[in-house]
Each structure stands twice: as C-alpha cells, then as structure tokens.
Amino acid sequence: MSAISSDILAFSFDGLSSPSIDLKFRKGPQKGEHTLGWGLTWYPGDNKGAVVAKDPSARDTKSLRGAMHDWDSFRSTVFFCKVRGAATGYTHLETQPFSRAFAGQDWVFMHNGDLDKTALNKLHFNKSIFLEPMGRTDSEAAFCFLLGKVQDYGARTLAEVDHQVLLSWFLQLDDLGSADMILSDGTTVAAFFGSQSVETQLYYSRIKPPHSEAGYHSDSATFALNNPRDTFRTALVFSSTPFHRGDWKPMQKGQLIIARRGAIVWTNKKDEKQTTLPQVSHEQDGHLQGVTVPAEKPRHAPGRGFASQQAQAQQLSIVQSLQQMKAVQHNVLSPRAITHAPDGSPLTYRLYDVTHSTEYAYEHEVEHSTHSFRLMPLEDLVQEVMTCTLSLSSEGEDVRFEDVFGNQTLHYSIIKPYKKLTVSCRSLVKVYGQAPDDYSVGQRQAFIPLTMMPWQQVMMEPYLRPPELPETQIRELLVYAMSFAERNGQHLMDTLNDINQTIYRDFRYVPGSTSLRSTPFDVYASREGVCQDFANLFICLARLLGVAARYRVGYIFTGANYENKIQSDASHAWVEIYIPYLGWRGFDPTNGCRVTQDHIRVAAGRNYLDATPTSGTIYRGGGKETLRVQVTMNEVFN
Incomplete structure (x- = not known):
C-alpha cells in the first residue's frame, strides 16, 4: 500500500465548548490511490459515550458543515478530527478517528503514518475478543494494542496509567514505523510524535482567551471559538500543520504530551527553547517527591591525617546528633525549636x-x-x-x-x-523555616470534596461563601474551577498548585488595569490585574470547589534572585487555604509560588476590606x- 497523506487535529478544552471546525483537503496531487474523506469524534456534554461522524468518500467538507449545523449536541471538551487520503475501497471501518467502548467509556484514537502490520500483530499479545480490529488498517491494530496494554495494566482510565509506562507502549509502536498518534478516554488526551516520522510533523499550542473572531487558519483546517458560551475557554490543540496565528511549537521526535482539560500535565521532552528543565515537584500520598544528590567524599590532603580524623569524628558526631534530634522532634511543639527538617537539612530563620x-x-x-x-x-x-x-x-x-x-x-x-x-x-x-508538610496523615484529606464537622463548617462559613455575582458569571467561574479539579483527579494540593501556577502564567500583571470595585469575574474576563485581583480570583475558585480560603495582606521580599519578582508599590496580597488538620497555608498567584520565608504576614480577612492596611x-x-x-x-x- 502506498503512503497516505493525512492531516489530524485534536482539541482538549478546559470546559465544554462548541468550536466551529472546517477541514480542508490538500490541493494538487495526492500520494497513492486515494478517495478523500473526513472523520470527526467528540463527547457530547462531556459524557462517556463518543459520537463519531465519518464520510470516507467525501470530495469536500460540505457534508461536514451541514452536519455540524444540525448537531445540537456538538459540545464537548475533547474533539478529534482527521482529513485524509484513503486507500481505494476503504469504508467506515477503516476511516479514522476510531472509537471503541472499553472500561465503561468510549476511547478514541487517530494515527498518521505507516506501521509494520505483521510485526504489530505479533506484538499484540492480548487476544481478548473485545480487542480484535474490525477493519484492515495498521492504525486500528495499534489502537487495539494500546487498549490491550491498558487492560493488562489494570487501569480504567489514562490517568491511572503511569506516564513512563504509557510512553513505553508508544515507543514499542514507534519501533514499527511512523507513529504519530493521539489517544483519549474522553478526559485525558495523549499525543505522541514518532521518532521515525519523516514527512509528517505534529504541532501543539495552548489557545487562551480573548479569541479572535477571525479564528485560526492552516493548510489543513480552520477553527474558531465564536460561540458566546466559549468566550473564556482555553484549549490545548494538536495539529499536523501549524496555524497562522498563535504560538505553535513542533513536537520533538519521540515526545509524548499528556493533556487534560486544556493544559499539559506531563511530557517527557523539554521545550527546545529552554536551557534547563523546570523544577517540578509532585505530591503523591502526602510526601514531597524529590532527588537527593549524595555529597562528594572529601579528598585527604597529604600530611593532614590527624586533622582529617578530627574532621571525620566531628562530622560523625553531627550526624549522630541529627539522628537523635529526628528521633525526638515529633514531640517538639514549637516550630521555632525545630532546627532541621526530617532529611537533616537545616531550618534557619x-x-x-x-x-x-x-x-x-x-x-x-x-x-x-x-x-x-x-x-x-x-x-x-x-x-x-x-x-x-x-x-x-x-x-x-x-x-x-x-x-x-x-x-x-x-x-x-x-x-x-x-x-x-x-x-x-x-x-x-x-x-x-518549616519542614515540608506531611499530607500522609489520614485526617489531612488529599482529595476534593473536603469533609468537615458541622461546627467546623460554621466556623469556616465566611471563608467558604463565594462573592455575590450574577448567576451566569458564577456558572462560568465554576466551570473554570472544576477544570482544575478534573484535570488533577480531584487531588487537593495538585489542584491548588495548578490554580496558583495558571493564574501566574495566563494572567498579565498590569498596574492600574483594575480598581477596588473589580470583581473576580472582571479579572477572569480581562486576564489581567494586580496582586489583590489575582488573590480574589484564586479565593473565588477555591470557595466554588468547597475549599476555605481567605485574603492575606503583607510584604514580599524581592531583593534576591528568587522566583517572586513582582512586587506591589505598597503591601502585597496573596491567598491562604485552610487544610483540615494542618492549618492555613499560603499561595501567591502573582508570583506563582508557595508562601515560605519571602513573605511577611500582616493582616487577613474574608476580602480586601477586612485586611486593608x-x-x-x-x-x-x-x-x-x-x-x-x-x-x-x-x-x-x-
């Protein structure tokens, strides 16, 4: 079979959206013997069942535009589209995207390239009768292989599969030929760009509001977010061709990007523009995961044996003292008296x-x-x-x-x-200085929604009530808040850290752009403000998720080379979240960092008026x- 030229397009939105999509057919001669066609898949209303629309013999997209005009349920967080030249005789069974019910939900898949089908059949060990290909393509066989791996792993969703394990499955397919693939379970989208892809490419971009009415155009497709309900939607878009507007980055060979609700949650490759990988910490089961580099052993200088022995003895004494201190520090009530973290690192003021x-x-x-x-x-x-x-x-x-x-x-x-x-x-x-919080204690709940005793709810009621806003605005902010919880598996700290980082990354710090009358929705709509605006937005989102939050005023030190570079002209503002059985913990969305020893706390309250200096x-x-x-x-x- 001769090579087939295809164009694929996939969307991961942070909330339900109805993009206007028009797929284009390549002009000029095609590779191989072709009939033209298109395929489109989405999850109406974010349900588990996918709708698949295909026309394997179409010569244009008139049928696509006509069908989209009549689809009242064309609203989803995940969309897969493919325009391709098909081999002669292909039917709906061989036309992508493919969809298959698995683990109580529909999974969808697209592939652009050619794989060694004989080797692929040998690779596919799972012989379940539910994972047999219905058509004749290597693409569907690869789809069944991946679902078989998920089944053998014991997972029901992509979020339950370890990222490195998922990458290893794609790499097995990568050895068999060109493997540009996108897989989704309706919530998570995994895009892989093959290392043997020569004539194809995958690009990605994060499309943020405000959206232009002119939309986005490329040689393979056009899309626009012109539905009034989608004014504030954010999307991560994958495409085989870059669009003329937006910051489109080419994926690297062998790169896997895992996206959920409009944001990248993991990738195995750094951006080529970066010189170093960003430092990322994952909180799993309450423990901060990190890398400890052992110190290099000191080298002995000639003629200093006695001094060296003394130094070793002194260092051994320090280690023993630290071990004794670690053994009894769990009974120390005053944090000021704790001088070392559990790993032995010093805690200084x-x-x-x-x-x-x-x-x-x-x-x-x-x-x-x-x-x-x-x-x-x-x-x-x-x-x-x-x-x-x-x-x-x-x-x-x-x-x-x-x-x-x-x-x-x-x-x-x-x-x-x-x-x-x-x-x-x-x-x-x-x-x-404080040692890292331990979230492994059972009462320190790790997932949303949080549960409280009735009297705790009464005490926290002022910090749980969202601001008085029109219902349409609250609904829009609720969708935005839920997108963070959903793409982080309802994990409390991951969700809060995501909100903190997203406000820092997506909202511009513009002095004078707002006033004391500006609401969280105003800031959300304009995507700009100052520290008090970002704090108010964070507080609103947390409260909509049922998490107690309060407004904190104080000062921030920016004189050193730290990540918190933005300083207000007067006092600074940030957010404090109440973690059950732990206490109030600070998040600074203006600087995208957690509150540690760079911040001095002065006043707190429900909002700015309660804490104004x-x-x-x-x-x-x-x-x-x-x-x-x-x-x-x-x-x-x-």
Whole structure:
C-alpha cells in the first residue's frame, strides 16, 4: 500500500465548548490511490459515550458543515478530527478517528503514518475478543494494542496509567514505523510524535482567551471559538500543520504530551527553547517527591591525617546528633525549636527590616477624622516580631485591639486640624523555616470534596461563601474551577498548585488595569490585574470547589534572585487555604509560588476590606486628597 497523506487535529478544552471546525483537503496531487474523506469524534456534554461522524468518500467538507449545523449536541471538551487520503475501497471501518467502548467509556484514537502490520500483530499479545480490529488498517491494530496494554495494566482510565509506562507502549509502536498518534478516554488526551516520522510533523499550542473572531487558519483546517458560551475557554490543540496565528511549537521526535482539560500535565521532552528543565515537584500520598544528590567524599590532603580524623569524628558526631534530634522532634511543639527538617537539612530563620510609610495630603484642612491601621506584622509560632514602632504626624486618641480576624489593629481619632498626615510603621521580623508538610496523615484529606464537622463548617462559613455575582458569571467561574479539579483527579494540593501556577502564567500583571470595585469575574474576563485581583480570583475558585480560603495582606521580599519578582508599590496580597488538620497555608498567584520565608504576614480577612492596611473617614474638611505610599523591605544578616 502506498503512503497516505493525512492531516489530524485534536482539541482538549478546559470546559465544554462548541468550536466551529472546517477541514480542508490538500490541493494538487495526492500520494497513492486515494478517495478523500473526513472523520470527526467528540463527547457530547462531556459524557462517556463518543459520537463519531465519518464520510470516507467525501470530495469536500460540505457534508461536514451541514452536519455540524444540525448537531445540537456538538459540545464537548475533547474533539478529534482527521482529513485524509484513503486507500481505494476503504469504508467506515477503516476511516479514522476510531472509537471503541472499553472500561465503561468510549476511547478514541487517530494515527498518521505507516506501521509494520505483521510485526504489530505479533506484538499484540492480548487476544481478548473485545480487542480484535474490525477493519484492515495498521492504525486500528495499534489502537487495539494500546487498549490491550491498558487492560493488562489494570487501569480504567489514562490517568491511572503511569506516564513512563504509557510512553513505553508508544515507543514499542514507534519501533514499527511512523507513529504519530493521539489517544483519549474522553478526559485525558495523549499525543505522541514518532521518532521515525519523516514527512509528517505534529504541532501543539495552548489557545487562551480573548479569541479572535477571525479564528485560526492552516493548510489543513480552520477553527474558531465564536460561540458566546466559549468566550473564556482555553484549549490545548494538536495539529499536523501549524496555524497562522498563535504560538505553535513542533513536537520533538519521540515526545509524548499528556493533556487534560486544556493544559499539559506531563511530557517527557523539554521545550527546545529552554536551557534547563523546570523544577517540578509532585505530591503523591502526602510526601514531597524529590532527588537527593549524595555529597562528594572529601579528598585527604597529604600530611593532614590527624586533622582529617578530627574532621571525620566531628562530622560523625553531627550526624549522630541529627539522628537523635529526628528521633525526638515529633514531640517538639514549637516550630521555632525545630532546627532541621526530617532529611537533616537545616531550618534557619530570616530577619527582615520593613518600613511602611503612607502620606496623605489634602487641599483643605481636615478638622475631624478617624482611621484604622493594620500595619503591625503577625506574631505566631512561625513569625516573630522583634520590634514594631508606629508613628503618626498628628496627635489623636488611639485604641489598640485585636479584631475578629485576629489582626492587630489601631483605631485613631484626630480632632486637631491638619493638611498632611504621615503614618509610618517600622518592624524587625523573623520568619522561621518549616519542614515540608506531611499530607500522609489520614485526617489531612488529599482529595476534593473536603469533609468537615458541622461546627467546623460554621466556623469556616465566611471563608467558604463565594462573592455575590450574577448567576451566569458564577456558572462560568465554576466551570473554570472544576477544570482544575478534573484535570488533577480531584487531588487537593495538585489542584491548588495548578490554580496558583495558571493564574501566574495566563494572567498579565498590569498596574492600574483594575480598581477596588473589580470583581473576580472582571479579572477572569480581562486576564489581567494586580496582586489583590489575582488573590480574589484564586479565593473565588477555591470557595466554588468547597475549599476555605481567605485574603492575606503583607510584604514580599524581592531583593534576591528568587522566583517572586513582582512586587506591589505598597503591601502585597496573596491567598491562604485552610487544610483540615494542618492549618492555613499560603499561595501567591502573582508570583506563582508557595508562601515560605519571602513573605511577611500582616493582616487577613474574608476580602480586601477586612485586611486593608490603612482606612479612614473624614467627617469635616479635606477636599481633594493626594496619597503616597512607600514600602522598603531589606534582609538583615547577623
């Protein structure tokens, strides 16, 4: 059989979508003896059953466009499309995409290339009567081989198969010829580009809103997201030809990309533009997985035998002390007293000098005003306030108290006229290092939805209630929130880390683009904002998933070469999530990082208004106001 030129196209959306798709036939001479045709597969309403539409003898796509116009259920998160030249005599059985019911759901498959069918039949050991090819193609035989491997592995979905194991199955097919393949169980999409593919290529791109009405065009297909319900959808798209718009990257030979709900969840190859692989940590069964590199053994210098023996003895003593410390540290109640993590790495504190200065200037004298200041850093087991001094330029009556959220607050009433008010707070704060959290404890739930005792739900109710928004906006945000949970298998920490990283990656930091009246939906729609906007969006998504979240205000140190590069002009804002039987843990979506020793916590609440650093009311006078805020944060080395 002569080679067949084909074009394949696959979509993984973060929510239900109805893309407008038009497949094109290549112009000019084709390879081999051909009839033209197309095939399209999708999962209506995200159900487990797939719909397959094919026309193996079509000369154009008029039948495709006509059919799509009449399909009321053309709405899915996964779409597979193929335009191909078929060998003479091919029927629906040999026309791709292929679909087959397996493990209680329909699986779909596409292949572009040629495999040694004789060798493939020998490779396919699973002789289940349910995994026999119905047609004559090597592509369907490869599909049955992969499903047989899934069955032998004991999995029911692609998410249950180890990524490296799945890669090994594709590599077995790769040895038999050109193997550009895409496989899906309706939720996960696995795309593989063969190492022996010479005349074909696979490209991929992550298409984010806002979407152009002009759509996306290539030599093989055109698609657009012009359905009003799909305004904010994100898609990961695979195509055998790049589109003229968008950032399309060619897959590397032998590369497997696993996608779920519009995002890449794993790949075995780094982007060729990167010089180093990004550091990725996976939390599995509550333990942080990492790589420990053994230290190089010291080399002895000649003539220093005694000193070397002393050094070895001292090092042995340190190791023994650490082992003893690890044996008893589970009874240490104060984190400040724990000096080493379970793996023996030191836990040291960091000391910061922070000055927060706010200056108000008015057109006319202010005769009477009251103010609330939340500028004093939090004192707890992890954060120690060495000194904190608050000074004001105008005399007044002050009342210091702890508000209902536990914030140290100063209420200040001024009755002496002034035209300028300067508020300055200087603090010296220690932030102690903490060992990684252990999520293996049974009560520290690893999956969404979380369960709480009734009284815990009552206490957390303020942090579980989403903001008051129109129902259509809440529904859209709920779809967005669920896309994170679904592509992470409902895993709590993976979902939260994904939200944190996605906001950092997909939303632009644009000062002045929003205001205090901006809602989480406004930020979601515009894909831009500042730290308080990203925190509000994260909080809204977490609460829609039934996870308690609160707003945190403080400061962030950006002077060193750390990942958190974006700093607000005044205080910084991030999110804290309550993990049952663990406590509040911080996530910084502005910088895409977890909160550790770079952040100083000051105030927290349900939202910005509960934790705002400075607020006040002018009862008489004032007029036009000019505000200037300056924050300096320096690390102090003892």
